[in-house]
Amino acid sequence: MIGDFMLWLEETGSTQSVLKEFSFPYGTVVVANRQREGRGRFGRKWHSEEGGLYFSFLLRVEDFKELLPLPLVVSYGVLLQIERKGFKPMLKWVNDVYISGKKVCGVLVERSKEKVVVGVGINLNQKEFPSDLMATSLYMLKNEVSEKKEFLLETLEILNRVLEEFKTFGFEKFRPAIRQRLMFLGEEVVVYSQEPVVGIFEDIDQEGSLLLRTAQGLLKFNAGEVSLRGSNIF
Structure with a gap:
């Protein structure tokens, strides 16, 4: 305990x-x-x-x-x-x-x-x-x-x-x-990992990874920072 x-x-x-x-x-x-x-x-x-x-x-x-x-x-x-x-x-x-x-x-x-x-x-x-x-x-x-x-x-x-x-x-x-309590879900965000990537915060998967819908397809992030595009919330 x-x-x-x-x-x-x-x-x-x-x-x-x-x-x-x-x-x-x-x-x-x-x-x-x-x-x-x-x-x-x-x-x-x-x-x-x-x-x-x-x-x-x-x-x-x-x-x-x-x-x-x-x-x-x-x-x-x-x-x-x-x-x-x-x-x-x-x-x-x-x-x-x-x-x-x-x-x-x-x-x-x-x-x-x-x-x-x-x-x-x-x-x-x-x-x-x-x-x-x-x-x-x-x-x-x-x-x-x-x-x-x-x-x-x-x-x-x-x-x-x-x-x-x-x-x-x-x-x-x-x-x-x-999922019900996640900020930015369904919104356009910037994920800062190795480099900034813009997309729609689509979901989290069964491992808690962030799923980002981009022009190149669905990307998965295990770590990084997410911010609403155009905002300064980090």
Whole structure:
């Protein structure tokens, strides 16, 4: 179970690094009030000041038949918790949660030999963000402070259930619900992978890959960034 052992730090470089560099039992959760070197995909810096909820947990590779959809599945689990609080979040393929066009959560999945380290950053109680970030927090949206430990435990409860179902039934069980909550589905987008590709975001397949309808035919992307064409949402 995720959270049977928990380490809560006032500050660290990144919760991901703690789990990757030291030996912990599977299911361990490392939480930090602040991260000096919080990061997202592609090594991007994750704004990790006081007020956010930053945690990572440890999974065993052999427990999962498929790892490719894991970022989407974890993001979906966090989305369910945010929905429970009365918000209407959406999933941005492949690993983000947005509300009203602004990011409230990011997920990072990294494999290190036989273990998988999953990092989650949730914008919980921050009162402001740098103007160059398309980000918001639950506090900024509702003017209500969330109790961090309670929010974490509720999120872990959902993630435990979702991940157990993912182990048993695979991604196909979640695909319909995730499709309903995907940003840009059916719209013209730009996918940034090795190079920008324009097309219609047609669907996600049974592995969680993005299917893009282009002039050259249907293309499949396992990773990358997707943005509505002509917008600055990344």
